[in-house]
Amino acid sequence: xxxxxxxxxxxxxxxxxxxxxxxxxxxxxxxxxxxxxxxxxxxxxxxxxxxxxxxxxxxxxxxxxxxxxxxxxxxxxxxxxxxxxxxxxxxxxxxxxxxxxxxxxxxxxxxxxxxxxxxxxxxxxxxxxxxxxxxxxxxxxxxxxxxxxxxxxxxxxxxxxxxxxxxxxxxxxxxxxxxxxxxxxxxxxxxxxxxxxxxxxxxxxxxxxxxxxxxxxxxxxxxxxxxxxxxxxxxxxxxxxxxxxxxxxxxxxxxxxxxxxxxxxxxxxxxxxxxxxxxxxxxxx
Amino acid sequence: xxxxxxxxxxxxxxxxxxxxxxxxxxxxxxxxxxxxxxxxxxxxxxxxxxxxxxxxxxxxxxxxxxxxxxxxxxxxxxxxxxxxxxxxxxxxxxxxxxxxxxxxxxxxxxxxxxxxxxxxxxxxxxxxxxxxxxxxxxxxxxxxxxxxxxxxxxxxxxxxxxxxxxxxxxxxxxxxxxxxxxxxxxxxxxxxxxxxxxxxxxxxxxxxxxxxxxxxxxxxxxxxxxxxxxxxxxxxxxxxxxxxxxxxxxxxxxxxxxxxxxxxxxxxxxxxxxxxxxxxxxxxxxxxxxxxxxxxxxxxxxxxxxxxxxxxxxxxxxxxxxxxxxxxxxxxxxxxxxxxxxxxxxxxxxxxxxxxxxxxxxxxxxxxxxxxxxxxxxxxxxxxxxxxxxxxxxxxxxxxxxxxxxxxxxxxxxxxxxxxxxxxxxxxxxxxxxxxxxxxxxxxxxxxxxxxxxxxxxxxxxxxxxxxxxxxxxxxxxxxxxxxxxxxxxxxxxxxxxxxxxxxxxxxxxxxxxxxxxxxxxxxxxxxxxxxxxxxxxxxxxxxxxxxxxxxxxxxxxxxxxxxxxxxxxxxxxxxxx
Numbered sequence: 001x002x003x004x005x006x007x008x009x010x011x012x013x014x015x016x017x018x019x020x021x022x023x024x025x026x027x028x029x030x031x032x033x034x035x036x037x038x039x040x041x042x043x044x045x046x047x048x049x050x051x052x053x054x055x056x057x058x059x060x061x062x063x064x065x066x067x068x069x070x071x072x073x074x075x076x077x078x079x080x081x082x083x084x085x086x087x088x089x090x091x092x093x094x095x096x097x098x099x100x101x102x103x104x105x106x107x108x109x110x111x112x113x114x115x116x117x118x119x120x121x122x123x124x125x126x127x128x129x130x131x132x133x134x135x136x137x138x139x140x141x142x143x144x145x146x147x148x149x150x151x152x153x154x155x156x157x158x159x160x161x162x163x164x165x166x167x168x169x170x171x172x173x174x175x176x177x178x179x180x181x182x183x184x185x186x187x188x189x190x191x192x193x194x195x196x197x198x199x200x201x202x203x204x205x206x207x208x209x210x211x212x213x214x215x216x217x218x219x220x221x222x223x224x225x226x227x228x229x230x231x232x233x234x235x236x237x238x239x240x241x242x243x244x245x246x247x248x249x250x251x252x253x254x255x256x257x258x259x260x261x262x263x264x265x266x267x268x269x270x271x272x273x274x275x276x277x278x279x280x281x282x283x284x285x
Numbered sequence: 286x287x288x289x290x291x292x293x294x295x296x297x298x299x300x301x302x303x304x305x306x307x308x309x310x311x312x313x314x315x316x317x318x319x320x321x322x323x324x325x326x327x328x329x330x331x332x333x334x335x336x337x338x339x340x341x342x343x344x345x346x347x348x349x350x351x352x353x354x355x356x357x358x359x360x361x362x363x364x365x366x367x368x369x370x371x372x373x374x375x376x377x378x379x380x381x382x383x384x385x386x387x388x389x390x391x392x393x394x395x396x397x398x399x400x401x402x403x404x405x406x407x408x409x410x411x412x413x414x415x416x417x418x419x420x421x422x423x424x425x426x427x428x429x430x431x432x433x434x435x436x437x438x439x440x441x442x443x444x445x446x447x448x449x450x451x452x453x454x455x456x457x458x459x460x461x462x463x464x465x466x467x468x469x470x471x472x473x474x475x476x477x478x479x480x481x482x483x484x485x486x487x488x489x490x491x492x493x494x495x496x497x498x499x500x501x502x503x504x505x506x507x508x509x510x511x512x513x514x515x516x517x518x519x520x521x522x523x524x525x526x527x528x529x530x531x532x533x534x535x536x537x538x539x540x541x542x543x544x545x546x547x548x549x550x551x552x553x554x555x556x557x558x559x560x561x562x563x564x565x566x567x568x569x570x571x572x573x574x575x576x577x578x579x580x581x582x583x584x585x586x587x588x589x590x591x592x593x594x595x596x597x598x599x600x601x602x603x604x605x606x607x608x609x610x611x612x613x614x615x616x617x618x619x620x621x622x623x624x625x626x627x628x629x630x631x632x633x634x635x636x637x638x639x640x641x642x643x644x645x646x647x648x649x650x651x652x653x654x655x656x657x658x659x660x661x662x663x664x665x666x667x668x669x670x671x672x673x674x675x676x677x678x679x680x681x682x683x684x685x686x687x688x689x690x691x692x693x694x695x696x697x698x699x700x701x702x703x704x705x706x707x708x709x710x711x712x713x714x715x716x717x718x719x720x721x722x723x724x725x726x727x728x729x730x731x732x733x734x735x736x737x738x739x740x741x742x743x744x745x746x747x748x749x750x751x752x753x754x755x756x757x758x759x760x761x762x763x764x765x766x767x768x769x770x771x772x773x774x775x776x777x778x779x780x781x782x783x784x785x786x787x788x789x790x791x792x793x794x795x796x797x798x799x800x801x802x803x804x805x806x807x808x809x810x811x812x813x814x815x816x817x818x819x820x821x822x823x824x825x826x827x828x829x830x831x832x833x834x835x836x837x838x839x840x841x842x843x844x845x846x847x848x849x850x851x852x853x854x855x856x857x858x859x860x861x862x863x
Contacts, residue, residue: 040398091582095398096341100536101581103529107574111567222525226409229402264423268413271406278403279392 007137012259013252014138020231020251021148022213024244025206026224027232028155029199035238036175037192038095042225043084043102044203046109047077049221051207053117056124056216066126067146069208074201081200082193089192106221114218124211147209151244154205159240171195175238226267230274249273291460299453306442315445317558319513322448323506324554327527328534328546329455330502333462334495335532336540339475340396344385344404346527347411348378348500350519352507354415357426357517368434371447371508378504379497381411386496390489396478405528412523425518428511447509455502459543462498466734469723471495472541476712483672485698485727485777537580539587541714548589625650625812626671626781631680631690633663633670633836640666642836643680648781653803653813655827655844659856663836664816665707668783671814672704673697684781701729703779705770707786707816711758717769718754721745721776728777741776748772748802764795768802775806782806784815788822800825832856 026048033041051073058064058072084105093101131142162168173181174191182188210216231250235242250270257269305318327349335341352374359370385407389400415421436443462468470491473481482488511517530553531546538549556576560569584591626648633641641663648654656664669675671682673694682689689697703724711720722741725732732740745751748768753761761769767787774782784803788796800822807813817823823830823844830847832840834856840847847853 093581093585096401097536097581097585099398099401100532101578103533104574104577104581107577108571111571111574115567225525226405230406233399233402262417264417265413267409271409271413274406275403275410278399278406279388 009256009259011138012255014140015144016252016255017248018141018144018148018213018251019255020248021144021151021244022206022209023228023231023247023251024155024235025147025151025202025209025247027228027235027243027247028151028158028240029202029206030228031232031235031237031239031243032158032202033196033199034232035236036171036195037085038098038175039088039093039102040095040099041102041199042099043105043109044199045221045224045228046106047080047200047203048207048210048224049113049216049218050109051077051204052211052214052216053113053122053207055208055211056122057117059124059126059211066124066128066208066212070205073204073208077204078197078201081203082197084200085193085196089189110218110221117216117218119218122216124216126212128212143209143212147213150205150209151247154202155241155244162240167191172238227270230270233274234277292457295453295456295460299449302449303446306437306439306445312439312441315439315441317554319441319445319448320558321551321554322445322452323510323513324530324534324550325452325547326448326455326502326506328531328538328550329452329459329543330499330506331528331531332535332540332543332546333459333502334471334492334499336535336546337463337468337471337475338492338495340492340496341398341401341532342404342496342499343401343525343528343532344407345503345531346523346525347404347408348382348503349507349510349527350408350411350415350522351378351381352504353511353517353522354420354426354507355504356508357428357511358420360431360512361426361428366434367431367512371505374508375501375504378507379501382500383493383497386493390492390496405525408523408525408528412519415523416519421517421519425516426511428515428517431512431515433512444509444513447512448506451502451505451509456544456547458498458502459546462495463543466726467491467494469719470727472715473712473723476714477710479674480706480710480712482694483674483698483704484724484773485695485729486723487693487695489693533577535587537577537587539589539591539593541586542589542593545587545589549587552588623650624648625685626814627683628671629681629683631667631670631682632678633666633675634678639836641670641677644833644836644838646831646838646841648812648814650812651807651810652828653807653815653826655823655830656814656816656833657823657830657847658833662833662856664833665785666836667833668704668785668814668816671697672702672783674704695727698728698777699731701777701780702783703728703774703777703781704783705767705774705785705787707789709758709763709766709770711766711769711773713758715757716754717750717756717758717761718742718745720758720769721772724773725776725778728779730776730778737776740778744772744776747775747805763790764792767791767799771799771802771806775811779811781812781814784813784817786816786818788817788819796822 026044030041030044033039033044054073055066055069058069059066088098088101128143132139134140162172170181170186171191173184174186174188178188227250231243231247234250235244235246250273253269253273254266257266302318306315327345331342331345355374355377356367356370359365359373360367389403416423433440433443436446470481470486473484473486474488474492478488534549534553535546536549537552538547539545553573556573557569560566560572580587586594624647628644628646631641631644632639644667656667658664666675670677671689673689673692677690680690684700684702687700689700712723715723718738718741721744722737725737725740726734730740742751742754745754748771750765750768750772753765758766758769771787774784788799791799796819803813803815803826815826827844829842830844831838832847832853839852839856840850
């Protein structure tokens with residue numbers, strides 16, 4: 001173990017914040033369906049990758065600006081999410097079985113992605129890739145910054161909507177007790193369709209950001225599950241700001257671990273945090 | 286000991302499959318059969334904790350991985366003979382499981398999804414430690430030089446035979462557990478852990494035991510698998526693949542039957558093999574995904590659960606001679622006046638709320654004591670604390686001179702105290718008969734299985750529920766569910782019965798029936814404390830009444846006297862101002 005220079009450490013923290021923003025962005029939709037619909041939606045990760053590949057395809061084959069796909073893909077995914085929820089809501093499934101069903105859906109998505117784009121590594125090459133600027137002695141890459149800005153603004157937006165609009169209040173009431181909420185005139189089915197749609201749209205946004213900052217391969221879908229789950233659980237199920245904050249904490253602690261110890265030690269941080277959290281503060285989840 | 290048909294069947298199938306290496310088939314069959322056995326051990330072992338008790342673990346990869354690295358490290362690096370490494374692999378995996386369980390099972394809220402995630406996190410932590418320490422260090426471990434114990438004619442057949450022995454052993458263990466006390470206790474934990482504990486099931490010990498057995502078998506499978514793959518890496522071992530596959534197999538086959546995971550393991554292994562051997566592995570993977578989705582949606586209880594349900598309607602009650610209620614050995618009411626339960630300065634606080642505030646009360650042997658008080662006065666809390674459902678925050682309780690405060694609920698039940706719940710809490714997936722016999726096994730009576738079943742029939746006849754013995758609790762109406770609560774309390778052969786509003790919600794006719802029943806219970810020698818709002822019943826039954834208000838005992842004595850007590854009148858009706 002060697003102690004890195006201050007500059008290296010600061011750069012690590014910065015990159016930790018960026019990756020943490022992506023954890024939070026992916027976790028945002030996942031945590032909402034988990035907390036409010038009581039569904040552990042593994043297919044969220046499949047949707048993120050599907051959106052990433054579609055954005056990659058549009059940008060490299062059709063030469064659409066990747067940021068423009070932000071206008072195209074989320075509405076498309078909204079419809080997909082609504083459709084999936086419509087089918088699932090016809091069956092009474094326990095939270096645990098929802099995990100298994102959506103795992104099956106994710107495997108199907110992975111196969112589709114692999115059939116279309118093969119198992120090779122794909123990199124979205126655009127003019128954004130090399131854009132960066134310096135603040136003092138620190139490099140700030142533009143795609144990562146864009147991701148962070150999107151993650152922060154979407155999390156704040158959803159937090160505000162949940163807190164201040166009637167729609168948000170109705171959603172929280174529904175999560176508390178669906179039957180009672182229905183008795184008070186809340187359209188449970190319509191609400192859950194809409195929420196599932198919004199979460200799928202959020203997955204699409206996260207996917208585009210992922211394509212901007214990472215190299216893609218289908219088998220990577222499951223590599224994100226553990227750490228994003230950790231962020232969602234640490235942040236609190238159904239919370240809008242929680243996953244982002246927890247994601248950044250995890251990202252920064254991982255980055256520091258990588259800089260101080262070795263990159264291969266990084267996973268121990270987020271998962272130890274999760275274990276400690278589950279054992280000592282389970283009431284918060 | 287007479288072996289059951291099932292045991293003979295498992296051993297016979299195992300012996301038949303053990304002859305495969307001498308048939309001269311291509312090695313392909315051995316490696317395919319190896320994979321079948323491998324996944325069978327993993328899925329069945331997972332099911333012992335997770336399927337039976339409902340604690341879905343996603344950490345099976347960790348225990349499997351520990352076994353794999355133990356065998357690989359000991360045989361390749363330290364040159365142990367391979368077979369010697371397997372018990373160590375199983376032991377280390379079990380130790381990790383028991384150590385983890387000893388911490389996790391004490392935290393009450395870590396159930397369901399949280400337990401799944403916690404165990405998944407443990408997998409990654411263990412994996413990271415293995416990768417970064419001398420256990421692996423990065424490059425992985427090669428087992429090419431390890432001598433393969435010659436069980437069969439060839440190396441691959443020897444590995445297959447090891448896995449086959451493991452699979453047969455695991456099947457026998459799963460079967461044995463399901464038909465034992467442990468199995469029944471785990472099923473009760475699955476349905477309602479708190480009630481199981483109050484009925485006398487030592488929940489913590491049972492979960493720990495099941496977890497230990499489950500992990501040991503996973504460790505064994507891992508040890509053998511190290512030799513099969515002959516190259517072990519942390520990246521390939523500590524993943525989400527093993528737990529997900531195992532969960533998938535068990536859920537597909539059915540988690541509530543000992544053979545379910547084996548059925549699922551065979552189905553999935555065949556599917557995967559069929560598709561990867563075919564021309565289109567991607568389509569194969571997608572097909573596995575689609576099948577999973579369809580099975581969960583249309584057969585949420587798994588293949589075996591679905592089949593058993595379809596045949597269940599045709600099965601009738603096994604003819605057991607049911608003694609009529611009159612045949613119950615008569616026991617004279619024992620009003621000795623001896624103090625049975627001696628409660629001193631008992632307190633219970635929920636954060637700021639003082640639900641019980643220094644209650645001192647004696648219950649005499651053979652009496653019926655009515656516990657009264659306005660809503661929120663602490664009546665149900667009294668029952669919950671005496672039965673151990675909640676720990677007391679202060680004071681002492683002596684039952685036949687034995688201190689109860691600080692005991693776990695199952696020890697209190699075994700000491701001879703039984704209770705009912707105000708809102709019936711039967712074990713939803715167990716039949717009425719099983720619900721009752723479980724209590725006879727685990728409660729104060731502590732009977733063996735056969736005795737417990739006979740005892741259960743007896744009490745079902747006593748309360749008039751014998752026709753419903755095969756029904757699930759959900760099929761009962763409220764009156765029957767209340768009587769099931771009573772039957773369960775009786776089957777424990779308790780010295781003291783705590784009844785929490787058994788009459789509420791019943792019709793006047795049903796109340797008369799219940800009053801007669803409670804009298805009969807006392808006449809059989811039990812002492813009764815009952816909480817009730819139905820004053821007619823209180824006046825008809827109670828020898829003495831005790832009145833609680835705001836957690837304090839304000840009056841005790843014969844019902845007629847207590848009802849005239851000024852404090853009692855004002856507690857119920859308010860203080861007169863005029």
